[in-house]
Amino acid sequence: MPAQLIDGAAIAARTKSEVQTRVRELTNLGHRVHLVALLVGGIDAGALYAQRQGEACRAIGIDYTLHKLPATITQKELKHEIRRLNADASVTGIMMHLPLPSHLDAPRLQYEIDVVKDVEGVNPANIGYVVYGHTLIAPCTALSAVELIKSTGVRIEGAEAVVVGASQIAGKPISLLLTEQMATVTLCHIATKDLKLHTRRAEILVVAVGKPGLIQPEDVLDGAVIIDVGINRIALPDGTKKTVGDVEFDTVRHKASHITPVPGGVGPMTVAMLLRNTLRSAELHFGTTK
Ligand code: NAP
Numbered sequence: 001m002p003a004q005l006i007d008g009a010a011i012a013a014r015t016k017s018e019v020q021t022r023v024r025e026l027t028n029l030g031h032r033v034h035l036v037a038l039l040v041g042g043i044d045a046g047a048l049y050a051q052r053q054g055e056a057c058r059a060i061g062i063d064y065t066l067h068k069l070p071a072t073i074t075q076k077e078l079k080h081e082i083r084r085l086n087a088d089a090s091v092t093g094i095m096m097h098l099p100l101p102s103h104l105d106a107p108r109l110q111y112e113i114d115v116v117k118d119v120e121g122v123n124p125a126n127i128g129y130v131v132y133g134h135t136l137i138a139p140c141t142a143l144s145a146v147e148l149i150k151s152t153g154v155r156i157e158g159a160e161a162v163v164v165g166a167s168q169i170a171g172k173p174i175s176l177l178l179t180e181q182m183a184t185v186t187l188c189h190i191a192t193k194d195l196k197l198h199t200r201r202a203e204i205l206v207v208a209v210g211k212p213g214l215i216q217p218e219d220v221l222d223g224a225v226i227i228d229v230g231i232n233r234i235a236l237p238d239g240t241k242k243t244v245g246d247v248e249f250d251t252v253r254h255k256a257s258h259i260t261p262v263p264g265g266v267g268p269m270t271v272a273m274l275l276r277n278t279l280r281s282a283e284l285h286f287g288t289t290k
Helices: 006-027 044-059 076-089 105-110 124-130 140-151 171-178 195-198 268-287
Strands: 034-040 063-069 093-096 161-163 185-186 204-205 225-228 232-235 241-244
Touching: 006 044, 006 140, 006 268, 034 044, 034 076, 044 063, 044 268, 063 076, 076 093, 076 105, 093 105, 093 268, 124 171, 140 171, 140 204, 140 225, 161 171, 161 195, 171 185, 171 204, 185 195, 204 232
Parallel strands: 034 063, 034 093, 161 185, 161 204, 204 225
Antiparallel strands: 232 241
């Protein structure tokens, strides 16, 4: 029997609605939720993404300001801009669109973002809080993967969870959040000797690599929950392009119990998690956390 689809778009819509309700309550108390996004240089993809992000924020009552900065800005100038926003009481959240021009050191700049205003959870202190079990703000993609697993109702505690891909924004924080949920976690990466050995015993399999077709049906345990974080644009024989994940969806879905589609799985949920984190930052800023 084909797996149950994990409908990221529908779950994201519910999450956004919950965030909207709370943003309205805060607004009624005189607290405006205000996200400032930094966009350096004129990257088209970044500008389009920022525009959509602004629309998503405004649709649920979050003020959104896009600061467009010249590609020639120096590390020192950008650091000062972030520090200025940290000190601005009218700003409740800050994020920086990537990539940055090559003369800028993105991680060092992300480290400058105030821990409470860090809506993407990229300040190392925020990862540190996750490790110590006192999560303040976790990275959005990782939250998205874990929320989608929770949505299945499958027990995470004690489950064999395998995460493939060990990036700072996806694989590593996903493995930390699953450890926090008491799964037994294996983190596979480029140096893993026998990837299939691990994926075949995974009751929960999260794949965040960026390689279409990496996971085939023979690599998957019967009845596994599969979260496909990958987003890849592939060319079809007729010359058109299609977005796919890292998992061979059409075949693997016959072995899994639950699976995320690409598109429509982790992607929309990550946007919803950014909005939820933006609310969380504001609650921490105003001291209104429930
Ligand atoms: P990334 O920084 O390139 O990280 C990929 C990770 O996978 C790296 O640790 C890499 O190791 C590892 N890797 C490469 N080949 C591997 C293999 N054969 N087996 C095991 N591990 C392997 O990418 P990312 O930013 O984490 O993104 C991963 C994918 O998720 C991309 O397709 C991206 O577009 C997508 N993504 C989606 C969302 C969303 O919201 N849906 C958000 C973020 C990312 P090395 O670095 O050592 O090669």
